[in-house]
Amino acid sequence: MSSRIPLPYAPRVLELFRNPQNLGHMKDATVSATAGSPACGDIIIIYLKINDETESVIKSSFESYGCASNIASASQLTILIGKLTLKEAWEITWKQVSDKLGKLPKIKTHCGSLAVGGLRRAIRKYYSEVNKKKPDWLPEEITKDEKHALEEEALAEKMKKKYVL
Amino acid sequence: MEMKSVKELLEVHGKAEKDCYFDWENGSIVDVEVFNAMKPFFLEKGYGNPAITHRIGWESYEFYGIEKEKIANSINADSVNLALTFSSTESNNIAVIGTTRLDKKRKKILVSSVEHLSVIHAVKALYDQGIKIETIPVSHNGVVNLDILQEKLDENTLMVSLQSINHEIGTIQPVKEAIEIVKDKDEDIYFHTDASAAYGRIPLDFLDLNVDFGTISSQKILGPKSIAGLYVKDGIKLKSIYEGQLSVEILSPDVEYMPLLAGFAKAVEIQFNKFKEINEHTLKLRDKLMYGLQTTIPRVEINGPEGHHRAPDNVNVSFLGCEGEALTLESSMSGIFASSGSACTSRILMPSHILTAIGRKPEEAHGSFLMKLTRLNTEEEVNYTLETLPKVINRIRSITGGIEL
Numbered sequence: 001m002s003s004r005i006p007l008p009y010a011p012r013v014l015e016l017f018r019n020p021q022n023l024g025h026m027k028d029a030t031v032s033a034t035a036g037s038p039a040c041g042d043i044i045i046i047y048l049k050i051n052d053e054t055e056s057v058i059k060s061s062f063e064s065y066g067c068a069s070n071i072a073s074a075s076q077l078t079i080l081i082g083k084l085t086l087k088e089a090w091e092i093t094w095k096q097v098s099d100k101l102g103k104l105p106k107i108k109t110h111c112g113s114l115a116v117g118g119l120r121r122a123i124r125k126y127y128s129e130v131n132k133k134k135p136d137w138l139p140e141e142i143t144k145d146e147k148h149a150l151e152e153e154a155l156a157e158k159m160k161k162k163y164v165l
Numbered sequence: 166m167e168m169k170s171v172k173e174l175l176e177v178h179g180k181a182e183k184d185c186y187f188d189w190e191n192g193s194i195v196d197v198e199v200f201n202a203m204k205p206f207f208l209e210k211g212y213g214n215p216a217i218t219h220r221i222g223w224e225s226y227e228f229y230g231i232e233k234e235k236i237a238n239s240i241n242a243d244s245v246n247l248a249l250t251f252s253s254t255e256s257n258n259i260a261v262i263g264t265t266r267l268d269k270k271r272k273k274i275l276v277s278s279v280e281h282l283s284v285i286h287a288v289k290a291l292y293d294q295g296i297k298i299e300t301i302p303v304s305h306n307g308v309v310n311l312d313i314l315q316e317k318l319d320e321n322t323l324m325v326s327l328q329s330i331n332h333e334i335g336t337i338q339p340v341k342e343a344i345e346i347v348k349d350k351d352e353d354i355y356f357h358t359d360a361s362a363a364y365g366r367i368p369l370d371f372l373d374l375n376v377d378f379g380t381i382s383s384q385k386i387l388g389p390k391s392i393a394g395l396y397v398k399d400g401i402k403l404k405s406i407y408e409g410q411l412s413v414e415i416l417s418p419d420v421e422y423m424p425l426l427a428g429f430a431k432a433v434e435i436q437f438n439k440f441k442e443i444n445e446h447t448l449k450l451r452d453k454l455m456y457g458l459q460t461t462i463p464r465v466e467i468n469g470p471e472g473h474h475r476a477p478d479n480v481n482v483s484f485l486g487c488e489g490e491a492l493t494l495e496s497s498m499s500g501i502f503a504s505s506g507s508a509c510t511s512r513i514l515m516p517s518h519i520l521t522a523i524g525r526k527p528e529e530a531h532g533s534f535l536m537k538l539t540r541l542n543t544e545e546e547v548n549y550t551l552e553t554l555p556k557v558i559n560r561i562r563s564i565t566g567g568i569e570l
């Protein structure tokens with residue numbers, strides 16, 4: 001039980017951990033996406049209900065298996081999403097999430113990244129499975145935050161190899 | 166982060182109606198009697214350096230001799246065989262690094278896969294000097310595999326390090342049998358036991374055990390931090406691993422500090438005079454807590470052995486579907502203080518190496534919750550915890566929702 005680090009979260013993380021906004025499974029979601037891995041102890045699901053005509057979010061919610069900053073990041077992200085258009089939601093960055101949380105401790109920045117990665121995954125899924133008119137603003141290549149989510153998923157394996165005695 | 170924000174964080178956190186402290190593995194207070202024993206040595210007594218020839222120095226030296234003997238008696242050792250150090254970590258490092266300087270030909274050190282990181286990392290750090298670590302696997306209860314230990318012993322084996330009790334899952338290791346196996350094979354292989362978690366929990370007789378090195382710690386028996394011990398068998402010429410002036414202590418070239426010694430000796434007196442009583446007390450609380458949690462909360466698994474194979478002070482359970490850091494935080498807000506082997510509580514984002522070694526899946530390790538019991542814990546605290554934790558677990562599981570692990 002060594003290798004601990006102090007994690008003095010900003011108060012906002014604790015507030016959202018205690019009273020998470022937009023928590024829970026969404027039965028009537030248009031689309032949902034999962035990011036993270038059980039090996040890392042860090043999984044989120046982002047649910048979006050989308051207005052197909054305006055291509056904007058009607059409501060969003062999340063579920064999280066993870067630490068306090070994971071829960072707060074996902075909740076903060078859904079607050080930022082509000083009723084944005086998908087194009088606007090796509091542009092939310094992990095840094096915006098982290099800033100709104102009073103800056104996540106360095107070791108926890110991946111939590112913000114994972115939430116944003118999950119959101120972008122959901123948006124891509126929407127344009128590939130529900131509304132098949134892929135917009136111009138949606139990049140072909142995966143973005144940095146999506147890459148972070150993928151890296152997070154690969155991290156457990158990598159660290160396992162490095163750390164196993 | 167600025168200190169101002171930490172203050173705000175604590176304000177947002179607030180305080181529960183009651184504080185129940187079970188995180189003795191990671192931090193402890195001293196017993197009030199220990200504090201009272203230490204106090205005069207801060208203010209009026211024993212401030213002289215015991216290595217200096219004047220009255221004040223001799224007064225320190227006299228006190229030092231008497232108190233150190235009390236500590237040595239607790240492990241059935243002579244004072245000359247007990248080196249005082251500043252921590253278990255230092256003791257473990259001296260044992261590992263010091264041994265590599267005693268015998269420069271042998272290069273293999275065997276440790277169990279559940280050793281404390283102050284042993285594992287101390288050995289790994291010697292890689293550049295050609296020292297190789299080999300780990301001995303453990304059973305699903307954390308018991309070291311003695312057959313594999315025997316198979317791995319060879320002419321290149323320098324040392325075996327096996328803790329007496331695992332600090333995280335409470336496994337009592339078959340140290341006596343392991344020492345017999347090692348010494349039967351080759352008398353020249355050194356044997357070290359880190360007895361920090363065992364000290365004051367099970368009887369320890371280092372002389373009878375025929376062990377070469379043994380680590381004990383003041384903090385683990387509610388004495389002050391920053392003082393610990395390393396037993397060194399007669400005839401082994403271990404040297405300090407850092408340099409300084411000559412002092413009374415051979416392995417720590419510093420000036421001996423009497424308040425710490427006074428506190429350690431008092432803690433020994435309390436713990437060992439009431440040995441049976443204290444261990445019966447914690448054992449009763451342990452079982453009430455461990456089985457109480459298993460009965461009232463669904464999907465709970467016990468980490469480590471049960472009954473008399475388990476340390477009397479150790480409760481470690483996994484709440485499936487809960488992530489450990491969220492769990493320790495939510496319980497902290499309810500006034501229950503414990504720790505977790507979850508990845509999110511570690512810098513490396515990997516779950517505890519001990520839970521991994523006993524075959525726990527990541528999602529089981531992530532939900533682990535470690536509570537330790539001391540003579541300062543009460544039945545009332547255990548009752549409060551049994552009432553409160555089901556609510557804590559329910560809330561964390563409600564956030565996890567439908568996520569399948």
